[in-house]
Amino acid sequence: MKMNESQKVKIKARNVTVHYGEARALHGIDLDLNANEVTALIGPSGCGKSTFLRCINRMNDVIDGCRVGGSVSIDEQNIYSDAVDVVELRARVGMVFQKPNPFPKSIYDNVAYGPRIHGMAPSRSELDHMVEVSLKRAGLWDEVKDRLSASGTSLSGGQQQRLCIARAIAVSPDIVLMDEPCSALDPIATAVIEELMEELRRDYTIVIVTHSMQQAARISQRTAYFHLGDLVEHGQTQAIFTNPENKQTEAYISGKIG
Amino acid sequence: MTDYSDPDFRAARLKKRYQAEKRFRAYGMAAIITAGLILVFLLSSIIYSSLPAFSHHHVRLDINISEDYVATDTPEEGNYLGLVRAALRDHFPQVTGRRDKRALYKILSIGASDAVEARVKNDPRLIGTQISLYVPLSDDIDLMLKGLIDRNLPESDRIVSDRDLAFVDKLAEENRIERKFAFALFTNGDSREPEMAGINGALAGSLWTLLVTLIVSFPLGVLAAIYLEEVAPKNRYTALIEVNINNLAAVPSIVYGLLGLAVFINFFHLPRSAPLVGGLVLALMTLPRIIIPTRAAFAAIPPSIREAALGVGASRTQVIMHHVLPLAMPGILTGTIIGLAQAAGETAPLLMIGMMAFIVDVPTEVTAKATVLPAQIYMWANNPERAFVARTSAGIVVLLTLLLVVNAAAIYFRRRFEKRW
Numbered sequence: 001m002k003m004n005e006s007q008k009v010k011i012k013a014r015n016v017t018v019h020y021g022e023a024r025a026l027h028g029i030d031l032d033l034n035a036n037e038v039t040a041l042i043g044p045s046g047c048g049k050s051t052f053l054r055c056i057n058r059m060n061d062v063i064d065g066c067r068v069g070g071s072v073s074i075d076e077q078n079i080y081s082d083a084v085d086v087v088e089l090r091a092r093v094g095m096v097f098q099k100p101n102p103f104p105k106s107i108y109d110n111v112a113y114g115p116r117i118h119g120m121a122p123s124r125s126e127l128d129h130m131v132e133v134s135l136k137r138a139g140l141w142d143e144v145k146d147r148l149s150a151s152g153t154s155l156s157g158g159q160q161q162r163l164c165i166a167r168a169i170a171v172s173p174d175i176v177l178m179d180e181p182c183s184a185l186d187p188i189a190t191a192v193i194e195e196l197m198e199e200l201r202r203d204y205t206i207v208i209v210t211h212s213m214q215q216a217a218r219i220s221q222r223t224a225y226f227h228l229g230d231l232v233e234h235g236q237t238q239a240i241f242t243n244p245e246n247k248q249t250e251a252y253i254s255g256k257i258g
Numbered sequence: 259m260t261d262y263s264d265p266d267f268r269a270a271r272l273k274k275r276y277q278a279e280k281r282f283r284a285y286g287m288a289a290i291i292t293a294g295l296i297l298v299f300l301l302s303s304i305i306y307s308s309l310p311a312f313s314h315h316h317v318r319l320d321i322n323i324s325e326d327y328v329a330t331d332t333p334e335e336g337n338y339l340g341l342v343r344a345a346l347r348d349h350f351p352q353v354t355g356r357r358d359k360r361a362l363y364k365i366l367s368i369g370a371s372d373a374v375e376a377r378v379k380n381d382p383r384l385i386g387t388q389i390s391l392y393v394p395l396s397d398d399i400d401l402m403l404k405g406l407i408d409r410n411l412p413e414s415d416r417i418v419s420d421r422d423l424a425f426v427d428k429l430a431e432e433n434r435i436e437r438k439f440a441f442a443l444f445t446n447g448d449s450r451e452p453e454m455a456g457i458n459g460a461l462a463g464s465l466w467t468l469l470v471t472l473i474v475s476f477p478l479g480v481l482a483a484i485y486l487e488e489v490a491p492k493n494r495y496t497a498l499i500e501v502n503i504n505n506l507a508a509v510p511s512i513v514y515g516l517l518g519l520a521v522f523i524n525f526f527h528l529p530r531s532a533p534l535v536g537g538l539v540l541a542l543m544t545l546p547r548i549i550i551p552t553r554a555a556f557a558a559i560p561p562s563i564r565e566a567a568l569g570v571g572a573s574r575t576q577v578i579m580h581h582v583l584p585l586a587m588p589g590i591l592t593g594t595i596i597g598l599a600q601a602a603g604e605t606a607p608l609l610m611i612g613m614m615a616f617i618v619d620v621p622t623e624v625t626a627k628a629t630v631l632p633a634q635i636y637m638w639a640n641n642p643e644r645a646f647v648a649r650t651s652a653g654i655v656v657l658l659t660l661l662l663v664v665n666a667a668a669i670y671f672r673r674r675f676e677k678r679w
Contacts, residue, residue: 062568064492091571101562103581113580114570164566171570 010035010175010205011056015070018051018060025051027229028070033222038197038206040220040237042213044252047226049209053177056207057093058086074175091118094168094204098180100160102152102167107144110152110163111135114171130170138166139196158189165196169204176200178208182215194219213253217241225249304658308651314440314453315400316392317366317429321345321374323385333382338371342393349432350425358421365425367394369442369454392438397452397645399426403435406644417644443652447618448634452645455638457656459620463533463613463628464602464660470537470624471544471601476594478541479548483590486549487556488578507546514543515610523611531612534624539611540601547600551593555586588672595668599661605632631657 011033018026026048033039041049051060058079060066071078079089091114102110111131112121121127131148135141140162144155152163161181168176178197182190197206197219210216216223217237224234225246233246244250261267321341328336343363347353353362370393377391378384394400398417401407403426413420429435446456486503490496518539522528528535559582567577608614614633621628629637635653638646 057569059565059568062564087571087573089571090569095565095569097562097565097569099562101560101566103563103566104585113567113572117570117572117576117580167566167570 008035009033010074011207012073012076013052013055013070014073016052016055016072017069018048018055019067019069020063021065025229026055029231031224031231031234033205033207035205036201036203037221038201038208038219039222039224040216041207041209041224041226042211042216042252043226043232045211046228048229049224049226050179052226053179053207053209056175056177057090057095059090059095061086091171092173093175093177094171094173096161096164096168096176096178096181099184100157100164102155102160102163104151104153106149107135107152107155107163108148111166111170114167118171120171134166134170135163137169137200138162139192139199140166156189158185158192161185161189161193162196165193165200169200173204175205175207178206180209180211183211190215213241213255225252227252301658304651304654308648308655310401310404310406311443311645311648311652312440313404313437314442315395315403316436316438317395318390318392318434318436319345320348320388320390322348322388323374323378325386328378328385330382330385333378333385336375336378338375338378342366342370342374349429349434361419361421362425365396365399365422367396367453368451369394369449392436394442394453395426395435397643398422400453401645402426403437443649447620448616448629448637449618450641452641452643452649455646455649457631457634457653459617460629460631460634460653461656461660462620462622463536463617464630466533466621466624466626466628467536467540467608467613467630468598468602470534471540472594472598474538474541475544475548475597479545479594479597480552480590482545483549483552483556484578484583487553488582489574503546503549507550510606511543511604512606512610514539515607517542518607519610529625529627531615531617531627531629532625533613533621533628535611536608536613536628536630537624539607540604543604543607544597544601547597548590548594551596552586552590555589555593556582558589559585584675587675591671591675592668595664595671599664599668602630602661602664603632603657605630605636608633631660 009032011031013029013031013033016026016029016031017024029048029052031052041053043049054060055068055072056074056079058068060068068080071080073079074089074093077084103113105113108131111134112127115121115127115130121130132141132145135144140159143159144150144163152160155163161184165176165181182193185193194215197208200206208216208220220237222235223237223240225232225240225244225248227248233240233244233249240249241253244253319342322345323341324344327341327344328338343359343366346362346366347359350362353359373391373393377389395403398407399422402409402416402418402423407416407418409416409418409423418426426435440453442454443456445458446454447459449455486496486500518535522535522538523530528538563581563585564577567581572580605614608630613629614637615627615629616637617627617629619626631653635650635657638650638653
């Protein structure tokens with residue numbers, strides 16, 4: 001694979017540890033994630049991949065008794081330093097969750113919420129524009145343009161998840177984190193979202209947690225395999241899937257464990 | 259050994275299971291029907307015994323508003339009672355003795371002059387003319403006319419004497435007696451005379467008290483619940499506070515009355531018998547009953563909504579104000595209104611601060627002397643006059659109606675704010 005500009009390191013994690021109370025969930029993770037790539041985090045349940053993902057936008061902060069050690073840098077700035085405001089950070093690092101979780105508000109308000117609270121749209125017409133662009137990018141515009149005032153929860157599961165993606169990208173983040181975004185969706189909706197990720201990769205850095213090996217293989221450029229709180233192996237997706245260095249990785253990928 | 263594949267055995271099992279399900283259903287139905295019948299019996303007996311209170315017998319008198327009794331320039335100082343009595347006397351020219359006259363006057367209510375007074379004050383030009391006006395009869399005569407006092411009993415066994423009966427019968431013969439709707443029940447304050455006693459004073463007292471309760475306990479309760487549920491760290495101190503709040507909800511209400519007496523009246527010297535103090539006491543009592551359901555409403559909001567808001571960069575306050583609070587609102591309102599409904603029916607804490615009192619005036623502010631509906635009902639129940647029996651039931655009907663309105667409001671607001679996801 002040729003080295004090009006797009007392989008600039010966006011997120012740099014160094015010796016990241018996470019404790020939930022006394023239990024240690026991550027044992028010192030070192031991982032670089034490249035800009036404009038999709039990085040898939042795979043591994044059996046409870047391996048710490050979601051925990052790691054939530055370190056990147058400090059969503060672990062809201063969990064009682066959760067402590068994060070080490071450093072995570074985005075564009076060379078440690079997001080765990082006191083100088084970083086967590087609210088601004090989360091505007092730069094969007095997140096899409098496992099279960100579609102639109103607000104019980106209208107489709108329009110769902111997408112407009114982020115720009116509104118960050119004061120990004122001074123006028124109604126600019127806000128309208130932002131909503132339209134975000135929905136178009138999420139591939140939802142044509143399906144909902146006539147019923148923007150309908151409730152976000154009235155959409156189908158796949159549409160809801162794309163609405164959540166539109167909501168996340170409406171605040172123009174650099175990075176989009178996705179925590180098993182397709183696990184609650186049928187294969188057709190999954191395919192739509194996977195196409196979308198390929199599309200979004202041009203503008204965003206995407207980190208995705210997935211339980212589906214095929215999905216990781218299809219959509220990601222890089223893959224990191226976690227096991228029991230350790231990063232076992234990471235590298236080019238092709239390399240990991242065709243020629244894993246580690247026995248554990250091979251066993252997991254080939255379906256022998258997990 | 260049982261053969262589970264035996265069709266007979268399985269058919270028997272199936273039959274048994276169906277029967278068990280049928281029985282279970284029947285028990286449930288029986289429970290509901292029993293509860294329903296008890297409720298119907300209770301309500302119908304209260305409503306039935308309250309019916310006499312909603313009407314009252316009046317007598318039509320031709321009243322000469324003579325200047326002997328009411329001066330043209332000072333109608334407010336007129337002797338209206340004398341006026342009414344004179345009019346009554348005119349119908350019974352044969353009554354001359356002092357005693358007989360006094361007996362005659364007694365068939366009228368003490369409040370009979372009020373109607374005339376109101377009429378004349380409203381239109382002073384009536385002075386010097388004759389008007390025909392319905393004035394209320396006394397409570398005993400009214401009961402007798404309603405058939406609640408048996409006139410066939412020997413005279414010694416009934417309140418209404420033969421002489422009174424003769425007076426009333428004569429008026430009835432002249433078609434002067436009519437049963438009318440008892441507006442006094444809804445417009446008057448309390449009175450020693452049953453036919454003049456109204457629920458308005460107690461109703462106003464209850465509403466003022468509840469207003470104070472709502473204003474104090476709703477913001478305090480909701481803010482306390484938000485802080486405990488959403489902001490406060492989960493540690494030993496918050497756990498202690500939580501346990502105490504749960505215990506406070508179970509404290510007997512009279513204890514709050516004692517506290518109110520000691521703190522609000524003896525220490526802060528707030529007025530006794532006032533809705534202000536009553537409202538504060540009931541607010542203390544209602545606080546845990548608002549905090550607990552409010553916290554439950556917050557806890558019931560799915561964490562995914564919070565995560566979604568945090569994920570797009572909402573601050574903690576924004577998450578609460580934009581998402582959690584609006585979604586929890588139906589639960590909060592339901593809890594608040596049920597807490598208020600409980601407070602509306604509370605008597606014990608108000609005993610201690612002097613709201614169980616005979617108060618004639620309808621309160622118009624929170625520092626005026628007042629009583630509340632349940633206290634009024636209790637006081638009427640204790641009065642010896644028979645006509646208060648119906649009044650007591652009527653008071654209960656009014657209290658139940660108030661609670662019904664409050665609960666209907668709860669349902670309305672819950673529907674209104676409810677959002678599905």
